[in-house]
Amino acid sequence: MTSQPGTSAPARLDLTLDGGALTARLVDQPSVSGDERELTDLVEQALRELPHLTVERFGNNVVARTELGRAERVVLAGHLDTVPIADNLPSRVEGDLLWGCGTSDMKSGVAVQLRLAATLPAPNRDLTFVFYDCEEVEASRNGLGRLAAAHPEWLKADFAVLMEPSGAMVEGGCQGTLRVKVRLTGVRAHAARSWLGDNAIHHAAEVLGRLAAYQPRTVLIDGLEYREGLNAVDIRGGVAGNVIPDECVVTVNFRYAPDRSPEQAEAHVREVFAGFPVEVTDSAPGALPGLDRPAARAFLAATGGQARAKFGWTDVARFSALGVPAVNYGPGDPNLAHKRDEHCSLTAIAECEQRLRDWLTGPVESNE
Amino acid sequence: MTSQPGTSAPARLDLTLDGGALTARLVDQPSVSGDERELTDLVEQALRELPHLTVERFGNNVVARTELGRAERVVLAGHLDTVPIADNLPSRVEGDLLWGCGTSDMKSGVAVQLRLAATLPAPNRDLTFVFYDCEEVEASRNGLGRLAAAHPEWLKADFAVLMEPSGAMVEGGCQGTLRVKVRLTGVRAHAARSWLGDNAIHHAAEVLGRLAAYQPRTVLIDGLEYREGLNAVDIRGGVAGNVIPDECVVTVNFRYAPDRSPEQAEAHVREVFAGFPVEVTDSAPGALPGLDRPAARAFLAATGGQARAKFGWTDVARFSALGVPAVNYGPGDPNLAHKRDEHCSLTAIAECEQRLRDWLTGPVESNE
Numbered sequence: 246m247t248s249q250p251g252t253s254a255p256a257r258l259d260l261t262l263d264g265g266a267l268t269a270r271l272v273d274q275p276s277v278s279g280d281e282r283e284l285t286d287l288v289e290q291a292l293r294e295l296p297h298l299t300v301e302r303f304g305n306n307v308v309a310r311t312e313l314g315r316a317e318r319v320v321l322a323g324h325l326d327t328v329p330i331a332d333n334l335p336s337r338v339e340g341d342l343l344w345g346c347g348t349s350d351m352k353s354g355v356a357v358q359l360r361l362a363a364t365l366p367a368p369n370r371d372l373t374f375v376f377y378d379c380e381e382v383e384a385s386r387n388g389l390g391r392l393a394a395a396h397p398e399w400l401k402a403d404f405a406v407l408m409e410p411s412g413a414m415v416e417g418g419c420q421g422t423l424r425v426k427v428r429l430t431g432v433r434a435h436a437a438r439s440w441l442g443d444n445a446i447h448h449a450a451e452v453l454g455r456l457a458a459y460q461p462r463t464v465l466i467d468g469l470e471y472r473e474g475l476n477a478v479d480i481r482g483g484v485a486g487n488v489i490p491d492e493c494v495v496t497v498n499f500r501y502a503p504d505r506s507p508e509q510a511e512a513h514v515r516e517v518f519a520g521f522p523v524e525v526t527d528s529a530p531g532a533l534p535g536l537d538r539p540a541a542r543a544f545l546a547a548t549g550g551q552a553r554a555k556f557g558w559t560d561v562a563r564f565s566a567l568g569v570p571a572v573n574y575g576p577g578d579p580n581l582a583h584k585r586d587e588h589c590s591l592t593a594i595a596e597c598e599q600r601l602r603d604w605l606t607g608p609v610e611s612n613e
Numbered sequence: 614m615t616s617q618p619g620t621s622a623p624a625r626l627d628l629t630l631d632g633g634a635l636t637a638r639l640v641d642q643p644s645v646s647g648d649e650r651e652l653t654d655l656v657e658q659a660l661r662e663l664p665h666l667t668v669e670r671f672g673n674n675v676v677a678r679t680e681l682g683r684a685e686r687v688v689l690a691g692h693l694d695t696v697p698i699a700d701n702l703p704s705r706v707e708g709d710l711l712w713g714c715g716t717s718d719m720k721s722g723v724a725v726q727l728r729l730a731a732t733l734p735a736p737n738r739d740l741t742f743v744f745y746d747c748e749e750v751e752a753s754r755n756g757l758g759r760l761a762a763a764h765p766e767w768l769k770a771d772f773a774v775l776m777e778p779s780g781a782m783v784e785g786g787c788q789g790t791l792r793v794k795v796r797l798t799g800v801r802a803h804a805a806r807s808w809l810g811d812n813a814i815h816h817a818a819e820v821l822g823r824l825a826a827y828q829p830r831t832v833l834i835d836g837l838e839y840r841e842g843l844n845a846v847d848i849r850g851g852v853a854g855n856v857i858p859d860e861c862v863v864t865v866n867f868r869y870a871p872d873r874s875p876e877q878a879e880a881h882v883r884e885v886f887a888g889f890p891v892e893v894t895d896s897a898p899g900a901l902p903g904l905d906r907p908a909a910r911a912f913l914a915a916t917g918g919q920a921r922a923k924f925g926w927t928d929v930a931r932f933s934a935l936g937v938p939a940v941n942y943g944p945g946d947p948n949l950a951h952k953r954d955e956h957c958s959l960t961a962i963a964e965c966e967q968r969l970r971d972w973l974t975g976p977v978e979s980n981e
Contacts, residue, residue, distance in 0.1 A: 420805060424854055436866045437788060437925035439829075439842030441948075446845035446863075450821035457815040461807075474807030477814035478854050483847030486792055486866060486895075490846060495814075498804045498854060527854075557805035580809075 255283055258291040260363035264576075264598050265343055265591035267356040272336040272345045278326040278386070281305045281378040285325060288376050291359065297366040298374075301399060305378040306388040308399045309362060311371050317609070318371040319544075320405035320569065321601070322389065322560070323355045324380035331585040341591050348589040349577030354408030357576060357598045361605065368605040373402055380560065384529070389560045393567055404541060405564040406601070410577025413593045413600075415548055416555035417469050417534025417541075417572050419562050423499040423510045424478075426524045427452050433484060433491040442489030446482040449493045453477065455517055456497070464502040467536040469554040471502035475517065496526070500556065503531030529558055532565035534572070541570050547604035548574060574601075623651055626659040628731035632944075632966050633711055633959035635724040640704040640713045646694040646754070649673045649746040653693060656744050659727065665734040666742075669767060673746040674756040676767045677730060679739050685977070686739040687912075688773035688937065689969070690757065690928070691723045692748030699953040709959050716957040717945030722776030725944060725966045729973065736973040741770055748928065752897070757928045761935055772909060773932040774969070778945025781961045781968075783913055784923035785837050785902025785940050787930055791867040791878045792846075794892045795820050801852060801859040810857030814850040817861045821845065823885055824865070832870040835904040837922040839870035843885065864894070868924065871899030897926055900933035902940070909938050915972035916942060942969075 255274060262270060276284040285305040292300045298309040305325070327347035336345030343353075355376065362374045377388030384390060393400055409416075429449050434442025461473040475497065482493030497518075501510045507528045515523050535541050536552060545552055555561065555573050564571035576597040581587045623642060630638060644652040653673040660668045666677040673693070695715035704713030711721075723744065730742050745756030752758060761768055777784075797817050802810025829841040843865065850861030865886075869878045875896045883891050903909050904920060913920055923929065923941050932939035944965035949955045 422805070422855075435925060436842065436844055436846060437790070437868050438840075439844050439868065440840060444824075444844050446848050447821055447825040449848070450818060450825045453815055453818035453821060456812075457818045472806075472808060474804065476804055476807050476812050476857055477850070478804060478856060478858060479851030480814050480817070480848050480861060481851075482845070483849075483864065486846050486864065487790075488846060489844055493848060496851065496854065500805050500807065557803060580806075 255287060258287045258359070260291055260359050264353070264356050264360055264594040267359060268348060268353045268589065268594060269336045269338070269343055271352040271356055272347050273334065275330060275334060276325050276327060277329050278379050278382040281325045285376070285378065288325065288359070292362060295363060298362060303392060303395060304388065306392050307376045308392070309374040311368060313367065313371050315369065315371040318373060318402045320373045320375055320400065320402040320564070321358050321361065321408060322375035322377070322405060323351055323358050323408040324377050324388065325355065326378050326381050328381050328583045333585055333587060342588045343591055344586070344588040346587060349410045349587050350582035351409050351575055351577055353577050353589045353594045354410070354575035357594065357601065358408060360598050361601055365602070365605055369607065369609045370605060372605070373400070375400065387560070389563050393563055397567060400567055400569065402569050404544060405569045405571035406544065407559060407561050407564070407571055407573050408575035409559050409573045410579045410582055411573045411575050412578050413576050413597050415545055415552040415572050415574050417467060417536050417552050418503045418532045419555040419557065419559050420471060421501045421503060421505065421507060421510055421531030422529050422558045423501065423507065423514060423525065424527045425497050425514055426526055427495045427497060427518050427521050428524065429493040429521070431489070431491045434489040436487045436489055439489050445490050445493040449480065449482065449495055452495050452518065452521060459517065462502065464504055466502065466504055467534045469534050469536070469552060471554040472556065473502055474500045501531065503533045506530065530562060532562040532571065535570035538570050541572065544572070544604060547607065548600045623655060626655045626727070628659055628727055632724050632728055632962040635727060636716060636721045636957065636962060637704045637706070637711055639720040639724055640715050641702065643698060643702060644693050644695060645697050646747050646750040649693045653744070653746065656693065656727070660730060663731060666730060671760060671763060672756065674760050675744045676760070677742045679736060681735065681739050683737065683739040686741060686770045688741045688743055688768065688770040688932070689726050689729065689776060690743035690745070690773060691719055691726050691776040692745050692756065693723065694746050694749050696749050696951045701953055701955060710956045711959055712954070712956040714955060717778045717955050718950035719777055719943055719945055721945050721957045721962045722778070722943035725962065725969065726776060728966050729969055733970070733973055737975065737977045738973060740973070741768070743768065755928070757931050761931055765935060768935055768937065770937050772912060773937045773939035774912065775927060775929050775932070775939055775941050776943035777927050777941045778947045778950055779941045779943050780946050781944050781965050783916055783920040783940050783942050785835060785904050785920050786871045786900045787923040787925065787927045788839060789869045789871060789873065789875060789878055789899030790897050790926045791869065791875065791882060791893065792895045793865050793882055794894055795863045795865060795886050795889050796892065797861040797889070799857070799859045802857040804855045804857055807857050813858050813861040817848065817850065817863055820863050820886065820889060827885065830870065832872055834870065834872055835902045837902050837904070837920060839922045840924065841870055842868045869899065871901045874898065898930060900930040900939065903938035906938050909940065912940070912972060915975065916968045
């Protein structure tokens with residue numbers, strides 16, 4: 246499933262492979278964030294050979310569309326990059342499981358996108374396939390974000406499916422994330438005369454106590470259950486082994502349900518830490534699931550009628566910001582993302598492809 | 614007060630200068646820990662010119678002794694090194710104050726030693742002057758410690774005065790110091806699904822809470838009041854901004870009165886943190902003041918009869934370990950040690966020298 250013997254350039258992508266074999270082919274073409282060019286070239290090349298698609302490229306991002314004049318247009322989107330390889334390449338198959346970096350997050354989803362792009366010349370809805378880079382690194386490099394800024398018209402649609410690992414379940418919306426620093430201050434002194442100082446680390450006791458006692462909300466939105474979380478993700482304090490420290494900084498991450506705006510989330514965190522200085526270091530809004538909208542309802546029905554809340558912040562929030570309702574739906578297992586033992590079920594890949602195929606070839610309800 | 618004009622080699626030390634001028638001369642000859650050779654050379658050279666002293670050198674340590682066959686022998690000891698210079702050289706005089714790196718800790722004490730060495734050819738007690746290096750850095754480099762290991766016979770005496778800054782008060786004994794790491798563990802997870810993890814930083818709430826609530830002892834020993842202290846001096850935890858951390862380490866420093874042995878101090882700290890894993894990283898015993906011994910009593914009477922507890926760990930503990938009762942007594946101000954605005958009173962230098970001179974020239978009580 247790696248490069249073909251006897252050739253030095255990467256072999257072209259064969260989109261007639263089944264979803265599992267195509268996933269393995271993609272996994273064995275490494276594409277750690279920032280290093281996606283070769284894989285992007287292969288994807289672009291394969292798509293340009295399909296006469297029913299128009300293909301655009303922007304950096305290491307590729308957008309391919311049908312132009313059939315259908316009443317609805319839907320996006321199928323996925324990122325091409327992976328986290329760093331962790332001794333888990335090349336891929337290998339054991340029974341129903343395909344192992345390797347990116348199998349779950351999210352080359353199995355990309356394989357399904359490519360399979361549908363190759364085999365649905367006349368879908369019931371116009372399709373926009375989006376492949377982008379740098380999802381696994383800082384937000385400013387995110388290919389979808391840069392596409393949305395440079396070519397928002399390429400992303401226009403009635404509905405979007407982001408094929409991030411979701412265990413082949415529809416995951417609606419996403420939680421917001423807010424990061425703050427709580428800075429405790431004191432007075433430095435020699436540890437032998439500690440009463441002349443004021444220990445900033447000891448002041449963190451109260452901050453950590455509030456975190457330990459915090460009872461996170463569970464919220465139902467469009468029938469989906471969102472679980473919030475408020476956690477210290479970092480703590481630093483200390484000057485030297487014989488000095489009473491005058492500063493201690495606790496970094497806190499609040500993951501919040503999408504019924505809160507970023508401003509409301511910040512106000513809540515400031516309330517939790519009332520009496521302490523709170524500095525916001527980064528903030529990204531959540532996305533409401535939007536499962537009450539017609540396009541989303543139809544998709545949900547076609548994929549089994551089950552949905553759950555998305556917890557991690559994902560690029561559905563970028564579609565949401567463009568006014569495109571979006572869900573996560575992909576064959577990977579979100580609990581295996583970024584792990585050394587990342588793997589994906591071959592059955593899940595085939596099922597995910599089949600359900601999307603059913604949705605994109607069946608009758609379209611007139612009331613949509 | 615710096616190098617003499619027209620010479621390139623450092624000028625010889627002129628021990629006929631008064632104590633303040635000699636201190637300034639020593640301060641203007643930088644000797645940050647590890648870089649004491651030039652100053653040591655000057656000290657050795659000056660002492661070798663004094664016919665009533667026998668002089669030994671070991672590395673950058675110099676020991677000079679009278680050999681008068683007196684009934685008692687006392688040590689006057691001081692370190693030659695300073696902490697790093699902090700834009701506070703050359704020295705300058707303002708009124709009664711001499712400013713500069715090492716003025717207080719402890720070149721004023723060294724100046725008094727040198728003045729007494731030069732001007733007391735026939736003291737009432739045999740004298741051992743000890744000048745050593747690397748006191749301000751890790752214990753393994755400490756010159757007095759290396760002298761004690763290599764040439765313990767050079768340090769034999771009935772009593773020792775360590776001329777560390779003590780505000781011209783006798784400071785008896787010293788506190789012990791124990792450093793431990795309290796390691797909290799948890800389970801790593803993505804911050805978006807925090808309930809799958811167990812936040813190690815949150816577990817530190819209880820540890821910091823016990824520290825914040827801790828009531829340190831105040832203990833009277835030989836009439837001196839020792840104040841203990843138990844303090845976090847460092848805290849570290851955190852993996853990444855989106856990860857529930859699985860480890861948090863709190864480093865705690867216990868400064869304890871010398872009525873506890875290191876073993877008792879450790880047992881106490883383990884009791885305070887019962888339920889948490891405690892790892893000892895370093896330990897140094899305290900030194901009892903020993904002010905009930907005859908040699909100490911005589912010294913105390915000669916220097917004004919007042920004594921207080923020493924809080925910082927000092928090399929008196931090394932003399933204590935050699936069986937030599939020792940006190941701190943020097944003209945510097947301990948609260949100014951290691952500070953950018955370090956300075957010393959010229960009056961205090963002169964007074965300290967005069968009191969030691971009185972003690973070393975007056976009548977010796979026969980019952981000592």
